[in-house]
Every structure is written in C-alpha cells, then in structure tokens.
Amino acid sequence: MSPEKMAMMANQIATFFKTQPGSDQAQRVADHLNDFWEPRMRQQLAAHVEAGGDGLDPLVKEAFALVRVPAE
Amino acid sequence: MxxxxxxxxxxxxxxxxxxxxxxxxxxxxxxxxxxxxxxxxxxxxxxxxxxxxxxxxxxxxxxxxxxxxxxxxxxxxxxxxxxxxxxxxxxxxxxxxSAKVKKIRKGVMELYISDHPLDCLTCAANGDCELQDMAGMVGLRDVRYESGQNHFDPTGTGALSKADADRRDGPGNFRYIAKDESNPYFTYDPSKCIVCSRCVRACEEVQGTFALTIEGRGFDSRVSAGAASDNFLSSDCVSCGACVQACPTATLQEKSIWELGTPERSVVTTCAYCGVGCSFKAELNGDDLVRMVPWKHGKANRGHSCVKGRFAYGYASHKDRILNPMIRDTIDEPWREVSWDEALSFAADRLKGIQQKHGRRSIGVITSSRCTNEETYLVQKLARGVFMNNNTDTCARVCHSPTGYGLGQTFGTSAGTQDFDSVEHTDVVIVIGANPTDGHPVFASRLKKRLRQGAKLIVIDPRRIDLVKSAHIRAAHHLPLRPGTNVAVVSGLAHVIVTEKLYDEAFIRERCDWDEFQEYAEFISDPRHSPEAIEDMTGVPAVEMRDAARLFAQGGNGAIYYGLGVTEHSQGSTTVMGIANLAMLTGNIGRQGVGVNPLRGQNNVQGSCDMGSFPHELPGYRHVKMPEVRKIFEDAWGVEIDPEPGLRIPNMLDAAVNGSFKGLYCQGEDILQSDPDTKHVAAGLAAMDCVIVHDLFLNETANYAHVFLPGSSFLEKNGTFTNAERRINMVRKVMAPKNGYEDWEVTQKLAQAMGADWNYGHPSEIMAEIAATTPSFANVTYEMLDEKGSVQWPCNDANPDGTPLMHVDGFVRGKGRFIVTEYVATEERTGPCFPLLLTTGRILSQYNVGAQTRRTENTAWHPEDILEIHASDAENRGVKDGDWIKLASRSGETTLRAQISDRMMPGVVYTTFHHPDTQANVITTDFSDWATNCPEYKVTAVQVLPSNGPTDWQEEYNAQAAKSRRILPAAE
Known part of the structure; x- marks a missing residue:
C-alpha cells in the first residue's frame, strides 16, 4: 500500500472520531486501528510515523502512541 | 368439528x-x-x-x-x-x-369445453391441467356444441382425432391468434385460454407490474401483454412467472415442460440468487430438473418469484462448467486437467511452501456469499485453524460491511431488524440507496402490494427508480440526491425531526441512552444541517426534504429499507448509523411494520458474515481479540487462534502488490470482475504465487489462478442459506454434484491435504459445530429446519422458535446509541477532466458479475452493460442514443453503449457491472469507507466521450483472458 493511501485511510478514521463528543478521540482512533488493521498495516503506519508521519492527521499521530504494533 | x-x-x-x-x-x-x-x-x-x-x-x-x-x-x-x-x-x-348446482356446473363446463381444443394427450399441461381436472370433477360426459365460432388453430395442429380436426376445418379462422413464443421461458397460446383472468390478476396483485390485460369484449376476449403491437418479451412483462403459476391450463406454460414433460417429484430448496432467499420447489424427473416453482409456504416469498429464481437456473448445466480440477505452474501456461489428489497436493504444497518462506500470515481465503453457511464456516476455519491466521474475508466486504459496523455500534448486532412479512404492517417506507424492483424483486412486489393499500413511500436515490413512479405506485417524495451526499440528507431529515420536536421522546427515554441523545440533538439541531443549508450541496429541494421528514415521523409505522447505495461510500458506515438514528428518533424499532432493513445483495451475505468470514471476528460477530471467544474455538478445533485481526480483501491485494501476501483460496467469488479498480486487483493477483479458484466456471479471477477446483451448484449440495431477514433456509441436494464433490467436501479435502484432521461426513455435522460454538445458532439443527421449514436467528433456549423481530424489549447492546454523523465530502471530486459522476448498480435480469445469469436466456433482456446518461449531458458531448462511448476515470477507461435516460439527473451517469467485456470496475477507484474499507463504488468522477471501438485496455484484457483460459487435453 502506498504511504499516501495508508495516510488517507488513517486520516479518514481520525476525521470520523474527531466529530464525536467526549475527550477520548485519540483512544478511539487507536482502538479502531487495533481492532481492524492487520499487524503489517500497523507496522507500516509505525514506520511512517517514525519517518516523520508525512500527511498524517495530528489526531492519528496522537493516537499512534496507543496503537499496538506487533513485533511479528 | x-x-x-x-x-x-x-x-x-x-x-x-x-x-x-x-x-x-x-x-x-x-x-x-x-x-x-x-x-x-x-x-x-x-x-x-x-x-x-x-x-x-x-x-x-x-x-x-x-x-x-x-x-x-x-x-x-x-x-x-x-x-x-x-x-x-x-x-x-x-x-x-345439490342437484341444482351440479347441473349448473356441468352446463358451465360444457360451454368452456366448446371452445377448447381437445388435444389433451399431447398438451403440455396434460396431468397438470385444472380444466381437465374440473371436467372430471363435475362429471362432464358430453359436449353438445358440435361446431361454431372458436379460437382453434385452423391447421388442425395438435388435433388427435378426425372429429377434433373437423371442428377446426376451414380456410382460416380469423379468431385464431398464433402462439407467442417470444419469452425465452414460457409460451402464451391464446387458443387454450379460458379467460379466467387469473394471469391478469396475478400480474396485478402478486407481482404488481400490470403488464397484462384482457383485450376485446365478449367472445373476442383474450389475454394481451402490453399494447396490440407488443408480445410478451417487448411488453412491460418482467417474466416473474406469477401468470404462468396462476394459469389453470396450458395457455401460459413453461417451455421446459413442453420439452421435458411433467415432473414427477419435487424437493423444497432455496434460491441461489439475491438476499430475499425465496423458497422453491425444484421439480424433477429422476435427476433431470424440469422447473423451479416458488413454494407457497416459503416465508420469505410467500409463493412468489422473479425471473432469476424462477427461470434462470440453466447455468448449472451450462457447457462452460468446468468439471475437472486443473493446475498450472504459471498463469501464462495453459491449464492441465489432473486428478483431485494431484490438484489438492499441488495446492497444499504451494501454500505450505509460501508460509515457510514468507511467514504464517502470507496466505488467506475469501469466502463466498453464494455458498452455504456450512461451506463458509469451513473456509474461515481453514484460515484460522489450518493456515493459523485471520486472513479471511468475504464479498460482504465490498457490499454490506458498513452495515455490520454501523448497526453493531448503534443497536449491538449486525442484522436487519424485521422479517419480510413486516412490510404488510408498514405505513411509511423509506427506500434509500436501493432499487428493489431490480435487485430484490420479490420483496419489491410485497412492498408494492402494501403501497397499493395506501402506505406512503419516500425514495432517496439519485436516479428515478421504478418505485418512484410506475403502475399504481407513486412515491410521496423522491429526494434525488447528488451521489456522495447520503450523510447530509439523512442528517437533514433528522434535523427536521429534532428541531420540529417530532421525535418519540418516550421511546428514546426508555430505550436509548438519554445523555447521548442530548449530545446528538444538540449536534443535529445546528442550522448547518437544515434542509435549506444543504440544498445546494445535495441537490434535494429543502421543502421536499422537510415534508419527507414530517411524513416519516408522523405517518404511523415507519420502516427503512436500504441497499448498497448507502454502504458503498467513503461514509457508508456513517450513513448506516444515521439511518439507525432516524429509526430510534421516531421510535420505529421493535414491532411489526417498522425497523431498519438492509437488503442484502447475494443470497448468503447475511450467513457468510454470521459465520465469521470477516478477518476481525469469529462466528457470531465476536472479535478475535477476546480470549474467552478464542477459547471456545480453540477447544473445539484443538488449535491456537491468532488474536490479531487479519487482512481485508483490499488489504490482501495491497499486501500482494507489496510482496508479503502470496497465496489465496477464493471460493465462489470473482474479485477481478466484482471488486473496484480492476487494474489494481489484477496486479495483486498477478503478484501471488498460488491463487486457488474454486468455482463453477473459469471466471475472470481464474485468469490469474494456478489451481482451479470445480465447484458444485446449489442444486447439487446440502446446506443452509441465511437471507436478509436472518432466516436460515435449507438448501437441499436435488442431484449429484456434476464435479463429483459438494463444495464443503472440496474445502475439507484441501484442509486434509494441508495436514488437518477434518472428518465431516455431512453438512449437518458442520451445523452441529456451528450451533455448539455460536450462541445465536445454538438450537439450530437440520431436523428442526426440516420440521419448521425455516427459522430466524437468534435461535436458542431463550428464543426456541427463532426471532422474527429484533430489539423488541430492548436493544441487543442494552441502550440504543445515538451517534453523531458529521457529513464529510468524499475525496472523489469532479473536475475539468472528469466532470460527471458515475454510479453503478444492477438490473433485474442479471445478477452480480453475471457468471450465472449470462449463461442463461436472461441475456434476452440485457445482453450488454449500458451507460444511462441524461439528454443534456449526451447532447453536450455529441452522444446519441445507442452510440458507443468511452467512459474514463482516473483509474481506467472502457467502452460501452449509451442510452439517453430521463431517469438520470444531469451530471450523473449510471451503468451495471454484469459483463466482463465492459468491466465497469476498471473505472471505479480504490477509495473506501472509513471504518470498513468497503469500496466507494457509487461515486466515481468520469468523462464520457464518443468512441469507435474498444479501448486498448479492453483488447489487452481480452487477449490475456483468452490465453489464460486455454486447457490442454488430459494426459492419457
């Protein structure tokens, strides 16, 4: 998956949860990524964040701290 | 008594x-x-x-x-x-x-027979003719009317005796009307008509098309389809078969009965087409299928049918069916026919080799919504219990996955809330993003019946679908929204209901989370959601939207039916939540006549989702991350289940292009034709080392396959389908599998070749395992289905007879959740290069990728995909009706014929995806729903230009397909 496509998909998730009431948006973005993104997709996201996170919504970057990145 | x-x-x-x-x-x-x-x-x-x-x-x-x-x-x-x-x-x-009535009946019968040809022995209705039966029952022994005016064939064709032929003698009978054989499936023989009007009334009352009438008066009266110049094929007739079913004589008769004779045995089974899941009687002689007749006790269809289920079963015996397993090392080689053992060990060796080299998660499966629950369950079990990963997905990914997410979040479970009978109690219906008269015709007939009784209809669709205005049907409101603005329109309706205080406060206080409602009410009351504020963006007149909202909130029992026009968007899941909000706002949940009803595209979409086909959840919609759920299956299967979610179909293809996903077992799906962005799908498939296609035909995906495992049709296997109303119906084997094995046996053999110790002897044993592990199926057994006919899940100790209506006393999740639904425009935008919006769908006579229906006489109605375009858009481009045009998007381009249509609004074009020669999905993009990756099929920015031939891509595609389909003769 291209980095642009991955960033767009992650940003779409953040865009939804940003509109939701409450103060746990980052947690809910992270939960969604943990629940629906296969490990290698989260690994790709991790690599992208480490490389600067170009094009990622700030909420995705904030949520990333709560994303579980499997080693395997 | x-x-x-x-x-x-x-x-x-x-x-x-x-x-x-x-x-x-x-x-x-x-x-x-x-x-x-x-x-x-x-x-x-x-x-x-x-x-x-x-x-x-x-x-x-x-x-x-x-x-x-x-x-x-x-x-x-x-x-x-x-x-x-x-x-x-x-x-x-x-x-x-009494003596008096017996005498009257005899006289009536005598008059009927006086104008009825007596070729009973050679008549197709012989043995199945009510006129014949009634003549016997009333004791008719004599016909005193020797000759006179009649409607007989003057040539005497079919006459069995000289006396009979004499009655037809003459230089031409001006009353005689020749048989109409224009419909591919049945004939109309006016000479045998007794003008009972049963066909006309069935067309009106059961089907609701009003295609038939009685033409002429008195002795001239005959059944007529459409105008005088029409025949059955050119008329409005939709070939549902209701008239044929109702006809008491051979006047309307299946051609298959003419050819094959009267069937002597029948088996009740379930249709293999759309999600309505009609029950049929397969009528046979031996294992020769003579006809399919809708079963009057079928609870989904109540004795009705459509052209697909009733007539389009010929694909099952089509010459294109592949009956022997085939393999090849690379996709540029021709296929080699081999034994089952060789094919399965070839496949198993390759898959194991890939896993050794690229890791456990480098292979996966795609289950089929056209296969049974039992088959689907085994395919996901193959991924989880043999491949040891969660890389399983199903075509519901590309149709109703947002339903799963959206209804799961709001109500607590992913399913329609009603049974189809519920529509008989509805007062106001919203149909949004669905075209039931084409996609779910038997449900549409039931809906139209209710509308003719006075229920009101609101249609939300960019196109003026048939339900908006057709015979004796007129929608109270049609909201012709611009594609991609569903969330805005649904929020606009909710805005009116909340700000005008039309909501059902008592229901909300009792059944929903009141704090969440208040947050939602504050959000939706904002003027930015008002119909006036969104009118320019959505294209829906504000007054119409307000009136529609008021009608739905105040019109009595309100039901919402929706289809893929809701789900297949970047905000598909959000729209589903918005629909759930509308139902909860108006208190339309938990009783007859109301509810939220996803119309499922394929027969077993519901079942394939129930059976754990999605990569993040085990059977029964339970996330793989939950250890207590994994333990149930770990104990049952004796394996350790991966706690991480697997790849969804689009993710599999992305991973394949990246080189980390190398092997796929694809049962009963044709992702190359059905999934979006064809070039990307092809690139993904081409990058894999082992693609196993298990299907009836060499479909488009098989062009990129290394192993072909022949499949069995729905007539050749036992199992169950679960329809859109959660109804579990039996699929019964009426003939032996032409390929040698039922599909569940093929999956079991593949698992065994991979080293698994699977030993199911019958699909009922698989259902027993499903029931033991999945609470909503706990009490389902084949014996129970045989006894009850069908049952709607949940079926367990709490609901031993199943559950026709859900959320009756409370939502599955407890309190219903209102979720804020902010409209976000899709990234797919029109611009100078691509100024039009394309939306795709299907039509009545064809089904999905057409693999089945294209191999039947249904092609008489729809031989090719057509682009529907508004006259002004066509004129601007110099396109005339019937012209070849080039349809292009940023993803690709294809050519097809244009049809000028006033059903379209300017700026929006429409086509179907039934024909691989067109490959409409070369146009669609890789944008998808934010929550589920369900592709955005319904919004693609395109350009339409005149064309004079196929595109280079089409020619290359066809050349590759032809090369890929070569088969070497089997080695002696």
Missing amino acids: KDFIIPWDTDADLGTPAREGKPVTLTIDGVEVTVPEHTSVMRAAMLAGLKIPKLCATDSVEAFGSCRLCVVEIEGRRGTPASCTTPVAPGMKVHTQ
Missing part, C-alpha cells in the same frame, strides 16, 4: 386468500367448520377437506367470481351464489353438491 388440513402440510390451492379475524362457525355439507371472519365459503370448504370445483379462483389472488363453476346453495338465501365471493356467516348452512 372436522379437523383442519394444516395448510403447512399441503400445497393444495384453497381458492381464496387467508383472512384474519374473529372465528365464525358454519356448516358445509353437514360438516361444522370454524374459520376467521371474512373467509370465503370456498376456502372454508377447502379447509374442511371439501373440494368445490373452481376455475377462476386461486388462493394467490382475490376472488373474482367469473367462472360460475363454484356455485353453491345456502339455506335461507336465494339463488346459487359463487362460493369464492361469498363470505362465511355464523350458522350458515351450505350445500356444495
């Missing part, structure tokens, strides 16, 4: 439809009978086992009282009333066999 014949146990025609009401007791021929008030005397007699002769009456349509064969005498009443039109009354004493 005489015991009733339980209607369940018999297919007998009771003459007139059932009624509901207080019990009424009367006496018929000395037998005391109790029936609901408003029941006809005829039906009461038939229920008591007392058969009254009849011709114009049948219990699928209202009584008509024209044939006068069913006359009876009633004590204290004058004359001889028709029993079909006479309602029962308390204490009534009826005589059905």
Whole structure:
C-alpha cells in the first residue's frame, strides 16, 4: 500500500472520531486501528510515523502512541 | 368439528386468500367448520377437506367470481351464489353438491369445453391441467356444441382425432391468434385460454407490474401483454412467472415442460440468487430438473418469484462448467486437467511452501456469499485453524460491511431488524440507496402490494427508480440526491425531526441512552444541517426534504429499507448509523411494520458474515481479540487462534502488490470482475504465487489462478442459506454434484491435504459445530429446519422458535446509541477532466458479475452493460442514443453503449457491472469507507466521450483472458 493511501485511510478514521463528543478521540482512533488493521498495516503506519508521519492527521499521530504494533 | 388440513402440510390451492379475524362457525355439507371472519365459503370448504370445483379462483389472488363453476346453495338465501365471493356467516348452512348446482356446473363446463381444443394427450399441461381436472370433477360426459365460432388453430395442429380436426376445418379462422413464443421461458397460446383472468390478476396483485390485460369484449376476449403491437418479451412483462403459476391450463406454460414433460417429484430448496432467499420447489424427473416453482409456504416469498429464481437456473448445466480440477505452474501456461489428489497436493504444497518462506500470515481465503453457511464456516476455519491466521474475508466486504459496523455500534448486532412479512404492517417506507424492483424483486412486489393499500413511500436515490413512479405506485417524495451526499440528507431529515420536536421522546427515554441523545440533538439541531443549508450541496429541494421528514415521523409505522447505495461510500458506515438514528428518533424499532432493513445483495451475505468470514471476528460477530471467544474455538478445533485481526480483501491485494501476501483460496467469488479498480486487483493477483479458484466456471479471477477446483451448484449440495431477514433456509441436494464433490467436501479435502484432521461426513455435522460454538445458532439443527421449514436467528433456549423481530424489549447492546454523523465530502471530486459522476448498480435480469445469469436466456433482456446518461449531458458531448462511448476515470477507461435516460439527473451517469467485456470496475477507484474499507463504488468522477471501438485496455484484457483460459487435453 502506498504511504499516501495508508495516510488517507488513517486520516479518514481520525476525521470520523474527531466529530464525536467526549475527550477520548485519540483512544478511539487507536482502538479502531487495533481492532481492524492487520499487524503489517500497523507496522507500516509505525514506520511512517517514525519517518516523520508525512500527511498524517495530528489526531492519528496522537493516537499512534496507543496503537499496538506487533513485533511479528 | 372436522379437523383442519394444516395448510403447512399441503400445497393444495384453497381458492381464496387467508383472512384474519374473529372465528365464525358454519356448516358445509353437514360438516361444522370454524374459520376467521371474512373467509370465503370456498376456502372454508377447502379447509374442511371439501373440494368445490373452481376455475377462476386461486388462493394467490382475490376472488373474482367469473367462472360460475363454484356455485353453491345456502339455506335461507336465494339463488346459487359463487362460493369464492361469498363470505362465511355464523350458522350458515351450505350445500356444495345439490342437484341444482351440479347441473349448473356441468352446463358451465360444457360451454368452456366448446371452445377448447381437445388435444389433451399431447398438451403440455396434460396431468397438470385444472380444466381437465374440473371436467372430471363435475362429471362432464358430453359436449353438445358440435361446431361454431372458436379460437382453434385452423391447421388442425395438435388435433388427435378426425372429429377434433373437423371442428377446426376451414380456410382460416380469423379468431385464431398464433402462439407467442417470444419469452425465452414460457409460451402464451391464446387458443387454450379460458379467460379466467387469473394471469391478469396475478400480474396485478402478486407481482404488481400490470403488464397484462384482457383485450376485446365478449367472445373476442383474450389475454394481451402490453399494447396490440407488443408480445410478451417487448411488453412491460418482467417474466416473474406469477401468470404462468396462476394459469389453470396450458395457455401460459413453461417451455421446459413442453420439452421435458411433467415432473414427477419435487424437493423444497432455496434460491441461489439475491438476499430475499425465496423458497422453491425444484421439480424433477429422476435427476433431470424440469422447473423451479416458488413454494407457497416459503416465508420469505410467500409463493412468489422473479425471473432469476424462477427461470434462470440453466447455468448449472451450462457447457462452460468446468468439471475437472486443473493446475498450472504459471498463469501464462495453459491449464492441465489432473486428478483431485494431484490438484489438492499441488495446492497444499504451494501454500505450505509460501508460509515457510514468507511467514504464517502470507496466505488467506475469501469466502463466498453464494455458498452455504456450512461451506463458509469451513473456509474461515481453514484460515484460522489450518493456515493459523485471520486472513479471511468475504464479498460482504465490498457490499454490506458498513452495515455490520454501523448497526453493531448503534443497536449491538449486525442484522436487519424485521422479517419480510413486516412490510404488510408498514405505513411509511423509506427506500434509500436501493432499487428493489431490480435487485430484490420479490420483496419489491410485497412492498408494492402494501403501497397499493395506501402506505406512503419516500425514495432517496439519485436516479428515478421504478418505485418512484410506475403502475399504481407513486412515491410521496423522491429526494434525488447528488451521489456522495447520503450523510447530509439523512442528517437533514433528522434535523427536521429534532428541531420540529417530532421525535418519540418516550421511546428514546426508555430505550436509548438519554445523555447521548442530548449530545446528538444538540449536534443535529445546528442550522448547518437544515434542509435549506444543504440544498445546494445535495441537490434535494429543502421543502421536499422537510415534508419527507414530517411524513416519516408522523405517518404511523415507519420502516427503512436500504441497499448498497448507502454502504458503498467513503461514509457508508456513517450513513448506516444515521439511518439507525432516524429509526430510534421516531421510535420505529421493535414491532411489526417498522425497523431498519438492509437488503442484502447475494443470497448468503447475511450467513457468510454470521459465520465469521470477516478477518476481525469469529462466528457470531465476536472479535478475535477476546480470549474467552478464542477459547471456545480453540477447544473445539484443538488449535491456537491468532488474536490479531487479519487482512481485508483490499488489504490482501495491497499486501500482494507489496510482496508479503502470496497465496489465496477464493471460493465462489470473482474479485477481478466484482471488486473496484480492476487494474489494481489484477496486479495483486498477478503478484501471488498460488491463487486457488474454486468455482463453477473459469471466471475472470481464474485468469490469474494456478489451481482451479470445480465447484458444485446449489442444486447439487446440502446446506443452509441465511437471507436478509436472518432466516436460515435449507438448501437441499436435488442431484449429484456434476464435479463429483459438494463444495464443503472440496474445502475439507484441501484442509486434509494441508495436514488437518477434518472428518465431516455431512453438512449437518458442520451445523452441529456451528450451533455448539455460536450462541445465536445454538438450537439450530437440520431436523428442526426440516420440521419448521425455516427459522430466524437468534435461535436458542431463550428464543426456541427463532426471532422474527429484533430489539423488541430492548436493544441487543442494552441502550440504543445515538451517534453523531458529521457529513464529510468524499475525496472523489469532479473536475475539468472528469466532470460527471458515475454510479453503478444492477438490473433485474442479471445478477452480480453475471457468471450465472449470462449463461442463461436472461441475456434476452440485457445482453450488454449500458451507460444511462441524461439528454443534456449526451447532447453536450455529441452522444446519441445507442452510440458507443468511452467512459474514463482516473483509474481506467472502457467502452460501452449509451442510452439517453430521463431517469438520470444531469451530471450523473449510471451503468451495471454484469459483463466482463465492459468491466465497469476498471473505472471505479480504490477509495473506501472509513471504518470498513468497503469500496466507494457509487461515486466515481468520469468523462464520457464518443468512441469507435474498444479501448486498448479492453483488447489487452481480452487477449490475456483468452490465453489464460486455454486447457490442454488430459494426459492419457
């Protein structure tokens, strides 16, 4: 998956949860990524964040701290 | 009192439809009978086992009282009333066999026969003719009318005796009308018509198309389809078969009966087309299928059918079917036919080799919504229990995955809330993003019946679909929204309901989370959601939207039916939540006549989702991260289950292009044709080392496959399908699999070749495992389905008879959740290069990728995909009706013919994806729903230009496909 496509998909998730009431948006973005993104997709996201996170919504970057990145 | 014949146990025609009401007791021929008030005397007699002769009456349509064969005498009443039109009354004493009525019946019968050819022995209805039966029943022994005017074939064709031929003699009978053989599936022979009007009434009352009429008066009266210049094919007839079913003679007769004779045995089974899941009787001689007849006790279809289920089954015996396993090392080689053992060990070795080299998660499966629950369960078990990963997905990914997410979040479970019978109690219906008359025709007929009784309809669709305006149907409101603005429109409706205080506060306080409602109410009350504020963006007139919202909130029982026009968007899941919000706001959940009803595209979309096909959840919609759920399956299967979610179909293809996903077992799906962005799908498939296609035909995906495992049709296997109303219906084997194995056996053999110790002897054993592990199926067994006919899940100790209506006393998740639904425009935008919006869908006669229906006579109605375009858009481009045009998007381009259509709004074009020669999905993009990756099929920015031939891509594609389909003869 291209980095642009991955960033767009992650940003779409953040865009939804940003509109939701409450103060746990980052947690809910992270939960969604943990629940629906296969490990290698989260690994790709991790690599992208480490490389600067170009094009990622700030909420995705904030949520990333709560994303579980499997080693395997 | 005489015991009733339980209607369940018999297919007998009771003459007139059932009624509901207080019990009424009367006496018929000395037998005391109790029936609901408003029941006809005829039906009461038939229920008591007392058969009254009849011709114009049948219990699928209202009584008509024209044939006068069913006359009876009633004590204290004058004359001889028709029993079909006479309602029962308390204490009534009826005589059905008095000398007087017997004499009348004989006279009536004699008149009928005087204008009916007596070629009974060679007639296709021989043995299945009500006219013949009634002549016998009334004891007709003589016809005194020797000659005279008639409608017979003057050539004497079919006459069996000289006397019969003499009656037809003459230099040409101007009353004779030749047989109409234009419909591919049935014939209309006016010379055999007794003008009982059953066909006309079935077309009106059952199907709701109004294509038929009685033309002429008196002796000239004949059935006519459409105008005088029309035949059955060119008329409005949709070939649903209701008229053929209703016809008491050979006037309307299946061609298959002409060819194959009268069937001698029948098996009740379930249709393999759309998510309505109609029950059919497969009628056979030996293992020769003669016809499919809708089963009157089928609870989804109540005896009705459409052209696909009723007639389009010929694909199962089509010459294109592949019956032997095939393999090849690379996709540029021709196929080699091999034994099952060789094919399976080739596949297993490759898959194991890939996993050794690229890791456990480098292979996966795609389950099929056209296969049974049992087959789907085994395929996901193959991924989880043998491949040891969660890389399993199903085509629901590309259709209703947002339903799963959206309804799961709001109500707590992913399923329609009602049964189809519920529509009979509805007062206001919203149809959004669905075209039921084409996609779910039998449900559409039931809906139209309710609309003709006075229910109101709101259609939300960019196109003016047939439901907006057709015979005796007119939508109260049509909101022709611009593609991609669903969330805005649904929020606009909610805005009106909340700001005008039309919501059901008592329901919300009792059933929903009140704090969440208040947050939602504050959000939705903002003026930015008002119909006036969004009018320019959505294209929907604000006044129309306000009126529609008021009607839905105040019009009584409100039901919402929706389809893929809701889900297949970047905000598909959000729209589903918005729909759930509308239902909760108006208190339209938890009783008859209301609810949220996703119309599922394929027969077993519901079932394939129930069976754990999605990569993040085990059977019963339980996330793989939950250890207590994994433990149930770990104990049952003796393996350790991966706690991480697997790849979804689009993710599999992305991972394949990246080189980390190398092997795929794809059962009964054709992702190359059905999934979006064809070039990307092809690149993904081409990058894999082992693609196993398990299908009836060499489909488009098989162009990139290394192993082909031949599949079995729905006629050749046992199992269950679960339809859109959660109804689990039996699929029964009516003939041996032509390929040698039922599909579940093939999956088991592949698992065994991979080293698994699977030993199922019958699909009922698989269902037992499903029931043992999945709470909503806990009490489901084949014995129970045989006994009850069907059952709607949840079916467990709490609901032993199943659950027709969900969320009756409370939502599955407890309190219903209102979720804020902010509209976010899709990234797919029109611009100078691509100024039009393309939306895609399907039409009545074809199904999905067309693999089945293209191999039937249904191509008579739809031989190619057509681009529907508004006249002004066509004129601007110099495109005329019927011209070849090039359709291009940023993803790709193809060519097809244009049709000028006033169903489209300017700026929006529409096509279907049934034909691989067009490959409409080369146009669609890789944008998808934010929550589920369901592709955004319904919004693609395109350009339309005149064209004079196929695109280079089409030519390259066809060349590759032809090369890939070569088969070497089997080695001796």
